[in-house]
Amino acid sequence: MAAPPFYVQPMLRFILTRVSLIIPTFLGITLLAFFLIRLVPGDPIETLAGERGIDPARHEQLRKEYGFDQPILVQYGIYLSRVLQGDLGKSMITQEPVITEFAALFPATIELALCAILFALILGLPAGIIAAIKRNSIFDHGVMGISLAGYSMPIFWWGLILILLFSVQFDLTPVSGRIDVLYYIEPITGFLLIDTLLSDEPEAFWSAVRHLILPTIVLGTVPLAVIARMTRSAMLEVLGEDYIRTAKAKGLSRFRIVALHALRNALIPVVTVIGLQIGVLFTGAILTETIFSWPGVGKWLIDAIFRRDYPVLQGGALLLGVVVMSVNLLVDLAYGLINPRIRHTR
Amino acid sequence: MTTETMEAPAVAAPTATPPHPLREFWGYFSANHGAVAGLVIIVAVVLVALLADVIAPHDPNATDTALALKPPFWQEGGSIAYPLGTDPIGRDILSRLIHGARLSLLIGIAVVALSIIIGTVLGLVAGFFRGLTEIFIMRLMDIILTLPSLLLAIVIVAVLGPGLMNAMLAVALVILPHYVRLARAAVITETSKDYVTAARVSGAGTTRLMFREVLPNCTAPLIVQASLGISTAILDAAALGFLGLGAQPPSPEWGTMLADAREFVLRAWWVVTFPGLAILITVLAFNLLGDGLRDALDPKLKR
Numbered sequence: 001m002a003a004p005p006f007y008v009q010p011m012l013r014f015i016l017t018r019v020s021l022i023i024p025t026f027l028g029i030t031l032l033a034f035f036l037i038r039l040v041p042g043d044p045i046e047t048l049a050g051e052r053g054i055d056p057a058r059h060e061q062l063r064k065e066y067g068f069d070q071p072i073l074v075q076y077g078i079y080l081s082r083v084l085q086g087d088l089g090k091s092m093i094t095q096e097p098v099i100t101e102f103a104a105l106f107p108a109t110i111e112l113a114l115c116a117i118l119f120a121l122i123l124g125l126p127a128g129i130i131a132a133i134k135r136n137s138i139f140d141h142g143v144m145g146i147s148l149a150g151y152s153m154p155i156f157w158w159g160l161i162l163i164l165l166f167s168v169q170f171d172l173t174p175v176s177g178r179i180d181v182l183y184y185i186e187p188i189t190g191f192l193l194i195d196t197l198l199s200d201e202p203e204a205f206w207s208a209v210r211h212l213i214l215p216t217i218v219l220g221t222v223p224l225a226v227i228a229r230m231t232r233s234a235m236l237e238v239l240g241e242d243y244i245r246t247a248k249a250k251g252l253s254r255f256r257i258v259a260l261h262a263l264r265n266a267l268i269p270v271v272t273v274i275g276l277q278i279g280v281l282f283t284g285a286i287l288t289e290t291i292f293s294w295p296g297v298g299k300w301l302i303d304a305i306f307r308r309d310y311p312v313l314q315g316g317a318l319l320l321g322v323v324v325m326s327v328n329l330l331v332d333l334a335y336g337l338i339n340p341r342i343r344h345t346r
Numbered sequence: 347m348t349t350e351t352m353e354a355p356a357v358a359a360p361t362a363t364p365p366h367p368l369r370e371f372w373g374y375f376s377a378n379h380g381a382v383a384g385l386v387i388i389v390a391v392v393l394v395a396l397l398a399d400v401i402a403p404h405d406p407n408a409t410d411t412a413l414a415l416k417p418p419f420w421q422e423g424g425s426i427a428y429p430l431g432t433d434p435i436g437r438d439i440l441s442r443l444i445h446g447a448r449l450s451l452l453i454g455i456a457v458v459a460l461s462i463i464i465g466t467v468l469g470l471v472a473g474f475f476r477g478l479t480e481i482f483i484m485r486l487m488d489i490i491l492t493l494p495s496l497l498l499a500i501v502i503v504a505v506l507g508p509g510l511m512n513a514m515l516a517v518a519l520v521i522l523p524h525y526v527r528l529a530r531a532a533v534i535t536e537t538s539k540d541y542v543t544a545a546r547v548s549g550a551g552t553t554r555l556m557f558r559e560v561l562p563n564c565t566a567p568l569i570v571q572a573s574l575g576i577s578t579a580i581l582d583a584a585a586l587g588f589l590g591l592g593a594q595p596p597s598p599e600w601g602t603m604l605a606d607a608r609e610f611v612l613r614a615w616w617v618v619t620f621p622g623l624a625i626l627i628t629v630l631a632f633n634l635l636g637d638g639l640r641d642a643l644d645p646k647l648k649r
Contacts, residue, residue, distance in 0.1 A: 028489035039505045148380075148637075152630040154581055156588045157604060157622025160611050164619075168612055283496035287585060301497075302589060305504040317501045321493045328492065 014336050022329055033318040034079050037310055047310050088315030093307055098315035107190025109296035113281045115212055116219035124224045128231025150225030155284055159218040159291035173214050176293035180207045219288045223277045230273045234266040275331030279324050374642035381638020387631035395447040402441040406598045410436035415614045431616040442598040443624050449599045453583045454576035460518040462525050462572055469529025470556045487523035495520045503591040513592035517582045521575050528571055532564030566643040573636035577629040584625050600625045
């Protein structure tokens, strides 16, 4: 039997190692979610079933149904097998399966998050690059100052200030929601920007765009600051390398040096940072969605807290955790594919 | 607080080169204008917090509906007695901000102190004992890091019940992994050095090695992370307050003040503007300080 090509084995080993590393993390998240409900003060059955002061017979029946009469490890086993089958319980308020509600609301969060990261990239990359090229200029100091402020920004306040400016003062943008109430858009992809284009109402698309502007800015502010700072420092490092000096000595144009030689290498750490921003984005989404009444999973979770809808809180947190974990894994794998130095360590 | 920031270089001194470590540190630190500005703001906030009872013009909780929603003094209808205006139930916003400075600093320092103590011990243990203990601790920290920080804090507070104490505990837990990782990494580098071997050969026990020999040499990165941690703690605690999960009204915590005033945003810009500005400036100052400390303490960056 012929030996596999020399590059296959480390690659395969790299993928298998990374994938196997998420198993303990996944188990850890399920354990957290499992014990969460048991930490809530009061009777866990009343907590889970949402029925208060129920009679002893019904209580006993529910105890069996939820498996509370079993040893704790068995209970966890039952919970884990349910989770793996996609059964995360039902919302106490709507009686809908948690996973169905999550799936219905998640596209709104994704749409917002994608727009935010796009906004951050479109502004952050050029700002960082120019700041690095014109090091110590007024522009550089300005970009660094603004990005430090952006990094320190309480975004829940930033949202209110933008509403004050653009909605109240200039009446340019709507205050809340995803689209004007007068439009009804059949969800096809769940992304309103696409669904409105597919519908026969062109006006609806612009309504959706106007609703997206402020939440996008608010959610994109912290990633924008991080990306600008990271791009600048990565560019500065690369611009000091020998091969850049060589390129300069060869008489290449400044644009060619920056765009073709420097940027390509400077982008590697930037890509990692963007991957790491996913967690930050979901955190920000919780606050942004609350401010703008954006019907996504973040607002859904916060509402669940105040309604004491514990199954939603438990299942929603678990699902968000799994999403972030999976995205991190994908970024990790993609990074290993691009950069051979990484897959050969360990 | 002031003394803590000022004494920082003294603790970090052993990592710098011999002659005048403290002076050398100050030389690097003061060259960074941003960091000095951050330090000045922090000292000012600390003074305001300490002297809150003296300098606040009014009782932060005194309500007077006749004075509700008075604008700041430079706007029509405002008066110099209430320089930044009043909130929907007539409390003086400036006085509330001044008293809120106490809470925010307290939150930042208490959270980071708790996190740094537990985190350093866990990191030292992981770095010293390696093996299963290390795997267990570090995996646990990885899980905490995987979850979006505020989501985890929200879930913890939702379970334990809203309130300032629970919010602080939640934030302390969320920032814990950074200290554990730093301490562990520092311990692993330090234990391979000769002075540790020398101490071990001369009969020092593990506890002595951990706390007397190795720990003082790992403080520089911990100090930097502590400064940045305070800004995260203040920001996250304010976010929890804003969501109604942190300090509860009528507490003058800045995030809670924002949540309280949110519905009046369309009628009275000042009730939301000033508390947020206070958060932004304080957090910015700690970030500036952290950046400056890192540049001054990190030997790799020294030219």
